[in-house]
Amino acid sequence: MSNDSHILGLLPSRLKEARRQQGLSLDAVAKLSGVSRSMVSQIERGESSPTIATLWNLTKALQVDFAGLLEESTTADRIEVLRDGQVPTIENRGEGCSIRILSPPEDAGKHEIYDIHFAPDGELDSNPHTRGAREQLSVIDGCVDITSGEATQRLGAGDTARYAADVTHCIRAVGGPARVFLVVRDA
Amino acid sequence: MSNDSHILGLLPSRLKEARRQQGLSLDAVAKLSGVSRSMVSQIERGESSPTIATLWNLTKALQVDFAGLLEESTTADRIEVLRDGQVPTIENRGEGCSIRILSPPEDAGKHEIYDIHFAPDGELDSNPHTRGAREQLSVIDGCVDITSGEATQRLGAGDTARYAADVTHCIRAVGGPARVFLVVRDA
DNA sequence: CGCCTGATTCCGTTATTTTGGATTTTTTCC
DNA sequence: GGAAAAAATCCAAAATAACGGAATCAGGCG
Helix, strand or coil: CCCHHHHHHHHHHHHHHHHHHCCCCHHHHHHHHCCCHHHHHHHHCCCCCCEHHHHHHHHHHHCCCHHHHCCCCCCCCCCEEECHHHCCEEEECCCCEEEEECCCHHHCCCEEEEEEEECCCCEEEECCCCCCCEEEEEEEECCEEEEECCEEEEECCCCEEEEECCCCEEEEECCCCEEEEEEEECC | CCCCHHHHHHHHHHHHHHHHHCCCCHHHHHHHHCCCHHHHHHHHCCCCCCEHHHHHHHHHHHCCCCCHHHCCCCCCCCCEEECHHHCCEEECCCEEEEEEECCCHHHCCCEEEEEEEEEEEEEEEECCCCCCCEEEEEEEECEEEEEECCEEEEEECCCEEEEECCCCEEEEECCCCEEEEEEEECC
16 A cells, blocks of 8 residues: 555665765765665665665664664644444454454554453453563453463452563453453563 | 674564464465565574565564564563552643553653543643654543644544644543543654 | 766676475374 | 374575676866
């Protein structure tokens, strides 16, 4: 879509700008980065899709942030509304929980926000997320047990817990239905 | 060098985790992304340095953020609990609202999570945050009006809104008390 | 104008990625 | 246990990124 190749289309100009801003010639960054002049030229002109290895070398030479180089330039200025009925929901009847996905798809991998409703004794088991990921959970209604790795804690309404999500972890409603707000922060 | 392959060395495992987490096989992501099974396997095993084009396709298929995939990581390992009564709370900062700060102090400036209770006609005015900051707001109870810059939207229970927070913005309860969950993501 | 200096692009060669199918390994089910 | 199915890996060709030198382009000066 417009978004997809947008970054790839933006990347060349960003690199070129970074180089120009430091008053460097192709030859100069070639020597600094170990990438040939020709390659730098082709990349800056969008005629070649660099490997991440060479791109990494360029970012070092140009002193730009690898991740930041590929960030979206989100300068939106409107309110995006997701109505109650339109919220993407994962029903998990066997486990007795339904997961409402509140965060936008483009944030997946960085930031995910969920509104989770548990039936009595409902349970949500999760495999480890990316290394370093952490979750923050706030109980809106009911009572739940949280397990992260070896540790377990019981939370009531109003309580909040933060824990590592890069290990197997689990949320389980106890003594009735429950509702929690879950924010996953990937590393 | 020592630093060179740090991220590059992490990338394979992160991709693999992302795939596993969704229960996808190599073949499945191959079909989704248009990248051959063999390539995905090689990349996940660190035996090949993908071009950004193919890596981009993988991120789309795996629904992970391109930039986030290359971020540094930090790890911890216990459950940190904040009891209902212990939550730091700001009373009446706007008019007729109390703000419960759920996110840890060390995350201030990056991500902040709030649980906000409004009295009838309660209001919270905020000055612009750092440039590029965005807020995501979910209504738990009641009804609120959101204003971000020029735009205004009315939300009811269950609705979610996302909007720019680097302009003056405002949340106001209408027709009675309200409760919302607010996640601020600073740029 | 003609020449020189520096930067960028073009081109043939080499190295690496990417692919599709064959092979091996793992899982599942009887 | 053993067979069938699925998943992951290995292995050839094909495609393409990467390199180094030659050709082209853009200014500045005698």
